[in-house]
Amino acid sequence: xxxxxxxxxxxxxxxxxxxxxxxxxxxxxxxxxxxxxxxxxxxxxxxxxxxxxxxxxxxxxxxxxxxxxxxxxxxxxxxxxxxxxxxxxxxxxxxxxxxxxxxxxxxxxxxxxxxxxxxxxxxxxxxxxxxxxxxxxxxxxxxxxxxxxxxxxxxxxxxxxxxxxxxxxxxxxxxxxxxxxxxxxxxxxxxxxxxxxxxxxxxxxxxxxxxxxxxxxxxxxxxxxxxxxxxxxxxxxxxxxxxxxxxxxxxxxxxxxxxxxxxxxxxxxxxxxxxxxxxxxxxxxxxxxxxxxxxxxxxxxxxxxxxxxxxxxxxxxxxxxxxxxxxxxxxxxxxxxxxxxxxxxxxxxxxxxxxxxxxxxxxxxxxxxxxxxxxxxxxxxxxxxxxxxxxxxxxxxxxxxxxxxxxxxxxxxxxxxxxxxxxxxxxxxxxxxxxxxxxxxxxxxxxxxxxxxxxxxxxxxxxxxxxxxxxxxxxxxxxxxxxxxxxxxxxxxxxxxxxxxxxxxxxxxxxxxxxxxxxxxxxxxxxxxxxxxx
Amino acid sequence: xxxxxxxxxxxxxxxxxxxxxxxxxxxxxxxxxxxxxxxxxxxxxxxxxxxxxxxxxxxxxxxxxxxxxxxxxxxxxxxxxxxxxxxxxxxxxxxxxxxxxxxxxxxxxxxxxxxxxxxxxxxxxxxxxxxxxxxxxxxxxxxxxxxxxxxxxxxxxxxxxxxxxxx
Numbered sequence: 001x002x003x004x005x006x007x008x009x010x011x012x013x014x015x016x017x018x019x020x021x022x023x024x025x026x027x028x029x030x031x032x033x034x035x036x037x038x039x040x041x042x043x044x045x046x047x048x049x050x051x052x053x054x055x056x057x058x059x060x061x062x063x064x065x066x067x068x069x070x071x072x073x074x075x076x077x078x079x080x081x082x083x084x085x086x087x088x089x090x091x092x093x094x095x096x097x098x099x100x101x102x103x104x105x106x107x108x109x110x111x112x113x114x115x116x117x118x119x120x121x122x123x124x125x126x127x128x129x130x131x132x133x134x135x136x137x138x139x140x141x142x143x144x145x146x147x148x149x150x151x152x153x154x155x156x157x158x159x160x161x162x163x164x165x166x167x168x169x170x171x172x173x174x175x176x177x178x179x180x181x182x183x184x185x186x187x188x189x190x191x192x193x194x195x196x197x198x199x200x201x202x203x204x205x206x207x208x209x210x211x212x213x214x215x216x217x218x219x220x221x222x223x224x225x226x227x228x229x230x231x232x233x234x235x236x237x238x239x240x241x242x243x244x245x246x247x248x249x250x251x252x253x254x255x256x257x258x259x260x261x262x263x264x265x266x267x268x269x270x271x272x273x274x275x276x277x278x279x280x281x282x283x284x285x286x287x288x289x290x291x292x293x294x295x296x297x298x299x300x301x302x303x304x305x306x307x308x309x310x311x312x313x314x315x316x317x318x319x320x321x322x323x324x325x326x327x328x329x330x331x332x333x334x335x336x337x338x339x340x341x342x343x344x345x346x347x348x349x350x351x352x353x354x355x356x357x358x359x360x361x362x363x364x365x366x367x368x369x370x371x372x373x374x375x376x377x378x379x380x381x382x383x384x385x386x387x388x389x390x391x392x393x394x395x396x397x398x399x400x401x402x403x404x405x406x407x408x409x410x411x412x413x414x415x416x417x418x419x420x421x422x423x424x425x426x427x428x429x430x431x432x433x434x435x436x437x438x439x440x441x442x443x444x445x446x447x448x449x450x451x452x453x454x455x456x457x458x459x460x461x462x463x464x465x466x467x468x469x470x471x472x473x474x475x476x477x478x479x480x481x482x483x484x485x486x487x488x489x490x491x492x493x494x495x496x497x498x499x500x501x502x503x504x505x506x507x508x509x510x511x512x513x514x515x516x517x518x519x520x521x522x523x524x525x526x527x528x529x530x531x532x533x534x
Numbered sequence: 535x536x537x538x539x540x541x542x543x544x545x546x547x548x549x550x551x552x553x554x555x556x557x558x559x560x561x562x563x564x565x566x567x568x569x570x571x572x573x574x575x576x577x578x579x580x581x582x583x584x585x586x587x588x589x590x591x592x593x594x595x596x597x598x599x600x601x602x603x604x605x606x607x608x609x610x611x612x613x614x615x616x617x618x619x620x621x622x623x624x625x626x627x628x629x630x631x632x633x634x635x636x637x638x639x640x641x642x643x644x645x646x647x648x649x650x651x652x653x654x655x656x657x658x659x660x661x662x663x664x665x666x667x668x669x670x671x672x673x674x675x676x677x678x679x680x681x682x683x684x685x686x687x688x689x690x691x692x693x694x695x696x697x698x699x700x701x
Contacts, residue, residue, distance in 0.1 A: 003700070072697030075684035087617065087676065092667040161562040190698060198700060249614060293604070311694060344694055348683035349676045354656055359587030359691075366693035395616055434660055457668040 039105020043205025070196030104206030129473030161315025169424030310342030333409030605681030
């Protein structure tokens with residue numbers, strides 16, 4: 001069976017793509033709209049603006065890779081497709097952050113989990129933050145539009161055993177659990193979404209919105225790191241970028257400058273604030289790069305009698321929101337439960353310990369079942385998120401202190417998962433924690449987890465969802481941008497990505513970014529094109 | 535248990551120590567991202583301890599250690615420059631004999647060090663009160679585990695047959 005590669009086809013058909021690592025002289029471009037980043041926000045924006053007849057230039061720090069390059073190998077994917085080779089960490093190294101760095105951004109490497117923004121989150125934004133226009137009813141058409149565009153719908157194939165175990169354990173304990181919608185079309189149920197879909201079933205930006213925009217003459221420059229916006233008199237005058245070498249590591253001499261009528265930042269919730277910080281953008285209320293949320297995530301492995309083969313089959317097809325819905329949104333930290341894909345490299349890195357003990361656990365890989373708990377940060381008064389800072393070389397780093405209220409949530413989460421895993425039939429449960437030795441019964445696990453010292457660098461904490469830093473605010477005192485993504489101080493700048501969220505989402509954020517971006521890009525297109533977009 | 539302030543102080547002291555070490559003659563010239571001979575010896579000594587029980591026995595053992603160490607070097611060369619610099623600092627520390635003795639507790643030079651002493655060093659850093667040493671342990675853990683479990687010859691022991699064929 002031949003697998004169609006829309007990127008290869010498009011390049012053959014004459015897409016205007018420039019690999020900046022091959023530039024021999026500086027590049028000067030002008031256009032209607034310059035978009036920084038090609039992930040969920042940049043991709044959706046590009047398609048909508050290009051459809052409105054606007055001349056679009058996209059800049060991407062990562063490389064253009066497509067299905068012909070995706071060999072289902074972690075060793076290839078992490079260095080090529082992820083920020084910092086999937087080794088990005090918070091400032092104190094306590095949290096590992098998985099983010100894409102390639103054309104399509106994190107959508108190229110995410111696990112296809114698609115949730116609408118939870119109503120409780122929108123209600124909090126409206127009632128507590130004054131973002132009253134972002135209602136469930138008002139956003140519904142935008143969710144519907146993006147669900148159609150990206151083939152988001154129920155996943156009909158039975159869950160793989162890793163997810164089935166989460167479902168079984170939750171049901172035996174009487175906890176609500178459900179099936180996750182996915183953005184796939186003709187999915188082969190392989191389980192390698194995180195290393196680039198080899199069959200183009202995942203409806204990432206790489207195979208949907210970006211090809212559509214490029215087919216309408218949008219231009220794409222890859223391996224271009226945006227250094228700063230040149231700002232004068234309350235407007236962005238130009239965008240300055242630097243070509244990177246072919247590995248995307250060292251800057252080259254060649255520069256790229258783009259002049260546009262309007263600029264859209266869509267570089268993700270670490271990248272977009274970093275561009276504005278480097279640009280010394282106006283920030284009169286000290287909000288830029290602040291309150292960055294992560295859904296800090298703890299991990300628990302279990303051993304099952306029967307093989308699980310957590311690498312095979314769709315990842316994350318089952319979830320439980322029982323512990324999100326139990327308390328008030330700004331009360332004790334709630335968490336969402338999901339079952340991620342297991343692959344040897346990431347599993348080996350995540351599993352604690354070394355030597356014989358680690359090797360013995362790795363030999364149980366085929367029987368390992370893993371559940372993660374994603375904590376809903378950014379709502380409780382003592383969960384104010386982190387702050388994006390710049391290193392001396394201008395690269396960004398996220399300072400994210402894990403507060404006591406979060407540690408309390410993590411302990412409850414590790415307890416809840418252990419109970420579910422035993423209910424699902426686990427013979428042994430092992431929280432990802434340097435001092436956890438593995439427990440043979442729920443009673444033993446309950447006592448041991450209650451006594452574990454939950455501290456940075458002892459407890460494994462990860463994140464695949466960076467949100468905030470250019471938060472929406474009802475007025476300029478409370479946000480970097482307004483609810484349409486328009487910068488409060490810079491008239492021709494918008495932010496269209498996860499950095500506009502004023503709290504965490506409380507669910508995997510891709511569909512929230514798609515829908516909000518579709519809404520905001522449509523109004524931007526109308527404003528710039530002088531007519532409503534098609 | 536140390537307070538957060540003590541953690542921070544330990545981190546600052548460690549950072550100052552590393553800054554000092556980087557200025558010592560003989561280290562400044564080491565190209566970032568590529569280990570020099572001493573650093574490679576340290577890595578070669580640590581790999582079989584980190585991966586004890588995972589690497590093949592017998593004749594294949596030495597080659598597996600070389601492959602894992604090569605993989606670590608390739609991975610480091612692919613990291614952003616700020617992380618390459620951190621790894622360089624870590625190996626500077628490991629190969630500065632007084633630090634190897636006093637900070638890592640490994641008294642013999644790396645090629646002669648006993649595996650149990652190396653294991654004690656890893657365990658000590660893993661559970662250290664100094665966050666700098668803890669994070670240094672994690673860096674070694676991640677680089678070495680990733681290098682081995684990226685390799686297809688590690689997969690059979692896991693019951694993992696590798697990516698499926700798409701044909």
